[in-house]
Amino acid sequence: MRARLLSLLLRASRPPLLWGILTGAACVAAETFMSLALAQVAPTSALDVVYLVGVLVVAYLWGLPLGILTALASGFVYDFFLVEPVNRITVFSSWTWMPLLIFLVVGVLVSVAAVLMRALLIEAEERRREADLDARTARLLLRAEHLGSALPIVARRLAQGLGLPFLAIELGPVGDDPRHTALPLTEDGAGIGTLVAPADLPTATMRRLRERVVPSLEAVLVAARDREAISTALAVSRDELARIAEEQAALRRVATLVARGVSPTEIFGAVAREMGLIVKADLTAIERYEPDRTVVLVSSWSASDRGSPPPVGTRRPLRDSGLSALVLRTGRPGRMTVEEGAAGELDGRAEDKEITSAVASPIVVEARLWGVMIAFFRAREPQPEGVEERMRDFTELVATAISNAQARDELAASRARVVAASDETRHRIERDLHDGAQQRLVSLGLQLRMAETAVPPDLPKLKEQLSHTAEGLTLVLDDLRELSRGIHPAILSKGGLGPALKMLARRSAVPVELNVRVDGRLPERVEVAVYYIVSECLTNVAKHARASLVCVEVEAAGDAARVWIRDNGKGGADPGRGSGLIGLIDRVQALGGAIEVTSPIGHGTALTAVIPVGDG
Structure with a gap:
């Protein structure tokens, strides 16, 4: 009920005139009965105020003319029923017209005030509705992902909110059409769109569209356009960042390889x-x-x-x-x-x-x-x-x-050449020692033994000196042979890897369990590498490991030769401290192989080497 009454009071259109006449008559009649009842307790000169209520109601709802007529009718009825002599119009026959005139002036003023109040209330209500409509419009446009797709919805909501049969919003200029009126939407003189309205709208409605709707719509369109531009720029930037991140991730994966x-x-x-x-x-x-x-x-x-x-x-x-x-x-x-x-x-x-x-x-x-x-x-x-x-x-x-x-x-080829040159040099020195110095020492030893047998029995001291010199020469020959084996073992060249490793095991100061699974000969560079790996490890065990047993396994299968050497010593071997293991690592890597040393303290040392077997 309250909502209906509020809707009636704030309606822009007025009720039918007949309803106004009937309402005015009813108000005058009701006010007359009320004044007659009040005349028993109040002076009649003060009862004319009662009639202002009807004037106010009629003027508010039906406008100033009907309000003035209601005021005139109220004045005459008041004069007829309440002014002495009663039941007669005295306004033309006595000085009672003066209060009546004052009443009429007050009634007219009340009518004007009612009309003005109604206009202000309706204007305020319209402003409120327009503000709500602007807020909804702004919400729709600013939340839209694409401005063009939201414009038809916004135009339809605007038309419904303004009570218009049709509205359209275009982002560009529109052609001439006698059925429509185009209202340009601009920003600093530059066109941003067009508001299209029916051509037969009342002048007041068109003025309202131009003065109120268009400015707010321009502001919202500019904001929505800027927001869309910012969103598009952010999306492009986000896509670009994602592309760059994806590209950097791909480059990082390749760079890692x-x-x-x-x-x-x-x-x-x-x-x-x-x-x-x-x-x-x-x-x-x-x-x-x-x-x-x-x-x-x-x-x-x-x-x-x-x-x-x-x-x-x-x-x-x-x-x-x-x-x-x-x-x-x-x-x-x-x-x-x-x-x-x-x-x-x-x-x-x-x-x-x-x-x-x-x-x-x-x-x-x-x-x-x-x-x-x-x-x-x-x-x-x-x-x-x-x-x-x-x-x-x-x-x-x-x-x-x-x-x-x-x-x-x-680098690998250079290291291989260095290793090959070193092995060749060792081999040549060993060969020169064997064919030169050792042979001459053997010859000198035989000559001394022959000289010893030729010494007369009466020269025992000379014979003893020759015997002592021959024995010393034999020791020198043994030392030279030992040195020759260290430079390059002749047995390796003559007998192969198996006999050479067996000789190393027999000469080792620490007992050795040897297991060699090699069929036939391997390339010389591989045999030399395996020999020096085993030799260096046995030497290190004897000097540093304090071990009681060394296990050596050598296997040639497929395209690689594999060496496993383990001892039960104290461990702690570190190739980085300058031990002979560094030379072994360089030699194996120069041949394209790999070597791994594991030596936890207190648990012995284990060495594993894998050397490719190619064409020698």
């Missing part, structure tokens, strides 16, 4: 895959330039099972119209479409009819153009700028991996 020193083949495969995923390629290939103007495929990757590149190791001639030849000529990144290649050829991928374009980046190793990395695409759209830059990061890692591999190969 490079740092670990894995084989170039594995690195090439990882680079081809990671780069293909980063640039969203359908195929990737890494090719190496050859001096005879051919390229060799060293790695490839495909995003799907269809259209896979040729097998790794495929060699093909360079075509002057191809992308690889373009990179070779310029030394810079390049891109090419199928239409640009001769007869549709695109670096030997013409068999994949769906490939439309490719982007290539050179691989430069130590200032020399080593190869090229190519990404192939099936999409018809041109690839965005910056693909070459992103590929360059991967090519730099490939170049680093190649440089590292070359450096490792050169």
Whole structure:
């Protein structure tokens, strides 16, 4: 009931005039009966105030004219029923018209006040509704993900809130239409949109749209447009950050492989895959330039099972119209479409009819153009700028991996040459000692023994001196033979690894359990390495380990020779302290093998070595 009454009081349109006449008559009648009742206790001159209530109600609801008429009717009724003489109109026959005139003036003023109050209340209500409507409009626009999709909903809500049959909001100018009125929406004189309203709206409604709705709508549209621009920029920035993070993660994975020193083949495969995923390629290939103007495929990757590149190791001639030849000529990144290649050829991928374009980046190793990395695409759209830059990061890692591999190969070859030269020198010294000094010492010893037998019996002291000198010469010969064995064991060259290790076990100061499982001869460099590993370990055990037993196992199976040496000594051996183990490690690594030493304190020392067996 209260809501209905409030709605009636704040309605912009007035009730029908007949209702106003009837309401005015009813009010005058009710006020007359009330005044007659009050006349018994109050002076009649004060009862004219009662009639102002009806004037106020009628003027508020039906306007000033009907309020004035109600005031006139109230004045005459008051004069007829309450002013002496009663039951007669005295306003024209006596001075009673003066109070009546005052009443009429007050009634008119009350009517004006009622009309003004109603106008103010309706205006306030309209302002409140417009504020609510603006708030809802702003909420819809500022929460919308896309401004264009929210405008029809906002226009429909505005039309409903303003009581209009139709409204539309366009982001651009609209054409002339006699059925519609276009209200431009601007920001600092620049158009941002158009509010389209029916052309037959009342003037007051159009003025309300221009003066109230348009300014607030402009402000909200500007804010919504700025918010959408900021959101778009943030989304682009977020996507860019995600792309950069993904790219850095891929580069980090490849860089980890490079740092670990894995084989170039594995690195090439990882680079081809990671780069293909980063640039969203359908195929990737890494090719190496050859001096005879051919390229060799060293790695490839495909995003799907269809259209896979040729097998790794495929060699093909360079075509002057191809992308690889373009990179070779310029030394810079390049891109090419199928239409640009001769007869549709695109670096030997013409068999994949769906490939439309490719982007290539050179691989430069130590200032020399080593190869090229190519990404192939099936999409018809041109690839965005910056693909070459992103590929360059991967090519730099490939170049680093190649440089590292070359450096490792050169270092290994250099160490192998040093070890081979050292072994050859040892062998030559041992051979020279055996064929030269040892033979002469043996000859001198025989000559001394012959001289000793030729000494007369009457010279016993001379015979004793010759015998003592011959014995000393024999000791020198034994020392020289021992030295010769340390330089290079002759038994190793003559008998092989098994007899040489058995000799080491017999001469060891610590008991040795020897188990040699080697069929036939191994390459000399491998036999020498195994011999020195066992010899150095037995020497270290005798000097430092305080062990009572050493177990030595040697096995040659497959493509490697394996050595296991364990003792039950005190442990604590550390290759980093300058022991002979460092030389063993260098020798094994120079042959491409690996060696591991485990020596916990109080639990003995264990050494494991694996040496590849190749062509000697």
